[in-house]
Amino acid sequence: MKRIIIVLFFPFVCFGQSLEEAKEFEKSITAEDLKRHLSIFASDEMEGRETGKEGQKLAAEYFTNQYLDYGIPFIDIASGYKQPYDLIERKNEGITIYINGKEYNYFNGFYSHTGMKDETLLFHSLVFSGYGIDGVKHNDVKNFDFKGKAVFILDGLPKKMEDAGWEQKLEKKVNFFEKKKASALFIISEDFKAYKNGLEKYANHNKMMLAKEYKENQIPVFITGKEMFEEVFSGQLKYKKEKKNAEKSPSKYPIEKKGTLKIVAKGNIEKLIGDNIIAYIEGTDKKEEIIVISAHYDHLGKKDGIVYNGADDDGSGSVALIEIAEAFSKAIKEKNLRPRRSIMIVAFSGEEKGLLGSKYFVNSPEFQFERCMVNLNIDMIGRIDKEHEGNPNYVYLIGPDKVSKELKEISEEINKSNTNLELDYTYNSDDDPNRYFYRSDHYNFAKYNIPVIFYFNGVHEDYHKPTDTVDKINFEKMEKITRLVFLTTWQLANKEERLKIDLKDEDGNN
Numbered sequence: 001m002k003r004i005i006i007v008l009f010f011p012f013v014c015f016g017q018s019l020e021e022a023k024e025f026e027k028s029i030t031a032e033d034l035k036r037h038l039s040i041f042a043s044d045e046m047e048g049r050e051t052g053k054e055g056q057k058l059a060a061e062y063f064t065n066q067y068l069d070y071g072i073p074f075i076d077i078a079s080g081y082k083q084p085y086d087l088i089e090r091k092n093e094g095i096t097i098y099i100n101g102k103e104y105n106y107f108n109g110f111y112s113h114t115g116m117k118d119e120t121l122l123f124h125s126l127v128f129s130g131y132g133i134d135g136v137k138h139n140d141v142k143n144f145d146f147k148g149k150a151v152f153i154l155d156g157l158p159k160k161m162e163d164a165g166w167e168q169k170l171e172k173k174v175n176f177f178e179k180k181k182a183s184a185l186f187i188i189s190e191d192f193k194a195y196k197n198g199l200e201k202y203a204n205h206n207k208m209m210l211a212k213e214y215k216e217n218q219i220p221v222f223i224t225g226k227e228m229f230e231e232v233f234s235g236q237l238k239y240k241k242e243k244k245n246a247e248k249s250p251s252k253y254p255i256e257k258k259g260t261l262k263i264v265a266k267g268n269i270e271k272l273i274g275d276n277i278i279a280y281i282e283g284t285d286k287k288e289e290i291i292v293i294s295a296h297y298d299h300l301g302k303k304d305g306i307v308y309n310g311a312d313d314d315g316s317g318s319v320a321l322i323e324i325a326e327a328f329s330k331a332i333k334e335k336n337l338r339p340r341r342s343i344m345i346v347a348f349s350g351e352e353k354g355l356l357g358s359k360y361f362v363n364s365p366e367f368q369f370e371r372c373m374v375n376l377n378i379d380m381i382g383r384i385d386k387e388h389e390g391n392p393n394y395v396y397l398i399g400p401d402k403v404s405k406e407l408k409e410i411s412e413e414i415n416k417s418n419t420n421l422e423l424d425y426t427y428n429s430d431d432d433p434n435r436y437f438y439r440s441d442h443y444n445f446a447k448y449n450i451p452v453i454f455y456f457n458g459v460h461e462d463y464h465k466p467t468d469t470v471d472k473i474n475f476e477k478m479e480k481i482t483r484l485v486f487l488t489t490w491q492l493a494n495k496e497e498r499l500k501i502d503l504k505d506e507d508g509n510n
């Protein structure tokens with residue numbers, strides 16, 4: 001018997017989708033599916049998914065195959081689901097610095113964030129310029145001739161200026177000395193040993209940057225310790241004393257001395273292409289407004305033939321995206337339930353190289369800030385940290401109240417009435433020494449005052465090691481967090497009003 005379909009005429013069109021309806025599709029997000037995806041996604045075949053390399057391309061294929069399977073249509077801003085972007089890789093094949101007959105080797109006596117090309121630099125004019133920020137305030141620094149010289153400056157800021165944003169201050173210093181045409185910049189770290197230990201994992205990694213940000217004549221920047229500083233000024237300047245002076249009377253600087261410093265660098269440059277992967281779920285009556293759900297799918301690649309699987313970092317977030325994409329496409333296919341706002345599910349690459357993929361994405365002509373209502377970012381939700389041993393039922397939320405308090409309220413409501421995870425705000429505090437808020441892709445959205453939530457389970461002993469493998473993942477907990485992200489997205493996508501943005505006062509507080 002044929003079913004008779006009666007078409008009723010409603011006096012108004014109701015686009016709104018209730019959260020009750022979402023619950024049916026939430027069920028398609030399962031620990032079993034997450035495990036199935038991650039077992040492939042974080043396998044040795046994916047070669048650690050390093051940005052621009054073969055493994056990353058294979059991982060991109062994996063997304064493509066899933067999304068095709070779910071029937072998600074391509075959008076015009078991508079080619080297929082891919083948003084390709086150009087990268088430059090600077091290969092560091094060795095830098096040695098010679099001072100007074102002493103030899104300093106890369107990573108032992110200094111470290112470089114910028115890398116160098118094949119070149120030898122010889123300096124006879126050596127300058128110490130205090131904290132290196134005084135140029136903004138003191139005319140004697142502004143008018144000083146730094147051209148062609150090697151400049152040493154202190155890391156950080158003098159106490160009275162510590163309010164400046166931590167991630168911008170180094171950039172500001174570098175920009176200043178680059179503009180002044182200095183030829184090398186050395187930042188003296190208070191505790192180079194500790195600094196170096198924190199970077200051990202990256203020591204031999206090549207430097208990658210967006211091609212559009214690559215400058216042929218970029219000033220090489222080195223981080224070093226007090227030992228090299230005192231050596232280069234032949235003992236005439238002592239670190240402790242100069243630091244005190246720089247704090248008290250910054251106008252004493254810069255000081256210039258004669259000496260000899262030679263840098264011998266071997267390096268070369270390679271062009272690569274990174275890909276962000278975008279699944280776009282078009283909305284209905286509010287489709288011009290966009291919700292971005294993200295995770296980064298790149299990891300560290302392989303070193304000496306050993307694969308860094310990155311099952312937790314951030315294979316966990318990547319497969320969560322796949323499951324969320326499936327849930328939304330099911331809702332459309334099976335019940336014609338389309339969200340009111342559009343949803344962009346974006347897997348970023350380039351994250352481990354300095355949030356490059358998300359930086360490219362937010363600055364690409366295809367992305368319009370005004371349209372983006374919120375970014376929900378997932379990075380490392382598969383493990384349990386020391387603080388929660390024996391209690392997997394938690395997730396750290398970072399950022400939810402920083403731009404919009406309403407976002408935090410909604411997120412809490414959804415959790416309370418559905419998922420019931422313990423929401424831990426430990427790392428949400430502004431003075432969190434780990435600075436997690438700045439360390440994943442959501443930061444590139446928050447920077448432009450777009451509300452964000454960063455979902456995170458904390459670090460563990462396998463963080464950035466080859467032992468971050470799939471057998472150590474807690475999939476039940478991952479299922480809960482992925483469902484929470486899905487339901488929160490659903491609610492945000494269908495609410496009547498756009499999220500309220502809290503304006504910041506002069507002190508930058510909400």
Ligand SMILES: [Zn+2]
Pocket residue numbers: 296313314351379380440
């Ligand atoms: Zn990560």
